[in-house]
Amino acid sequence: MPLPPALFIAGAGTEIGKTYVTAALVRSLRAKGRRVRALKPLASGVPPLHDPTFAESDTGRLLAAQDIAITPVAVDACSPWRFAAPLAPDLAAAREGRSLAFDDLVGWCRARLGEAEADETVLIEGVGGVMSPVTDAATGLDWLKALGLPALLVSGSYLGAISHALTAVETLRAHGVTLSGVAVSESEGAPTSPETVAAAIARHGGVTVGIVRRGGDFPGNLV
Numbered sequence: 001m002p003l004p005p006a007l008f009i010a011g012a013g014t015e016i017g018k019t020y021v022t023a024a025l026v027r028s029l030r031a032k033g034r035r036v037r038a039l040k041p042l043a044s045g046v047p048p049l050h051d052p053t054f055a056e057s058d059t060g061r062l063l064a065a066q067d068i069a070i071t072p073v074a075v076d077a078c079s080p081w082r083f084a085a086p087l088a089p090d091l092a093a094a095r096e097g098r099s100l101a102f103d104d105l106v107g108w109c110r111a112r113l114g115e116a117e118a119d120e121t122v123l124i125e126g127v128g129g130v131m132s133p134v135t136d137a138a139t140g141l142d143w144l145k146a147l148g149l150p151a152l153l154v155s156g157s158y159l160g161a162i163s164h165a166l167t168a169v170e171t172l173r174a175h176g177v178t179l180s181g182v183a184v185s186e187s188e189g190a191p192t193s194p195e196t197v198a199a200a201i202a203r204h205g206g207v208t209v210g211i212v213r214r215g216g217d218f219p220g221n222l223v
């Protein structure tokens with residue numbers, strides 16, 4: 001599948017493997033000599049930079065995959081909206097007495113997409129599932145549609161994952177979003193193999209599906 005210049009990493013749910021898969025894709029593209037910029041514009045549950053657990057945050061993991069040192073400038077450039085509470089961004093922002101304007105979010109992402117070089121791929125990790133709220137009025141789907149990017153959907157392989165993934169696929173299609181594929185990130189303790197889950201999603205969803213095993217690399221059949 002040809003690599004688009006930019007890709008939105010959407011989730012069939014939260015804590016499903018979006019950051020793991022995005023980091024794996026970053027490493028895979030870099031190994032092929034491609035320049036990559038991975039962004040997590042809205043990041044919840046982020047400790048302060050000096051906290052030892054910062055490296056485990058989405059921002060910390062995406063910077064590590066890009067071999068970028070954790071500095072205030074680098075962190076702001078990856079995740080300008082960071083919140084301490086591990087909640088949806090609208091709720092996490094409210095906890096801190098802050099608010100998040102949808103137009104600012106879309107404008108910031110468009111600016112980053114506009115400044116990308118021709119040989120650079122921009123990856124934007126969304127938040128939670130496809131329709132998780134990002135502001136009082138907008139969901140992640142509104143964000144994705146406003147950017148007009150193709151999406152890579154990340155699914156798990158837990159019991160119930162097939163329906164979650166297919167529902168997300170249908171929703172994205174109904175809203176005119178181009179789907180570049182589905183990455184099934186193997187869930188811990190799943191009762192069936194990721195192959196079984198991936199085959200069902202491919203068959204019922206009519207979409208290209210790749211498997212990311214526990215601790216594994218980005219699959220060669222996606223993007």
Ligand SMILES: Nc1ncnc2c1ncn2[C@@H]1O[C@H](COP(=O)(O)OP(=O)(O)OP(=O)(O)O)[C@@H](O)[C@H]1O
Binds near residue numbers: 213214
């Ligand atoms: N294929 C995998 N192999 C090993 N660990 C994984 C894999 N997929 C996910 N994980 C782990 O599961 C946890 C949740 O994954 P991850 O943080 O990537 O989810 P997420 O969808 O980005 O979550 P959020 O909605 O908070 O952004 C993390 O600890 C991550 O390292």
Ligand SMILES: [Mg+2]
Binds near residue numbers: 018020
């Ligand atoms: Mg994440």
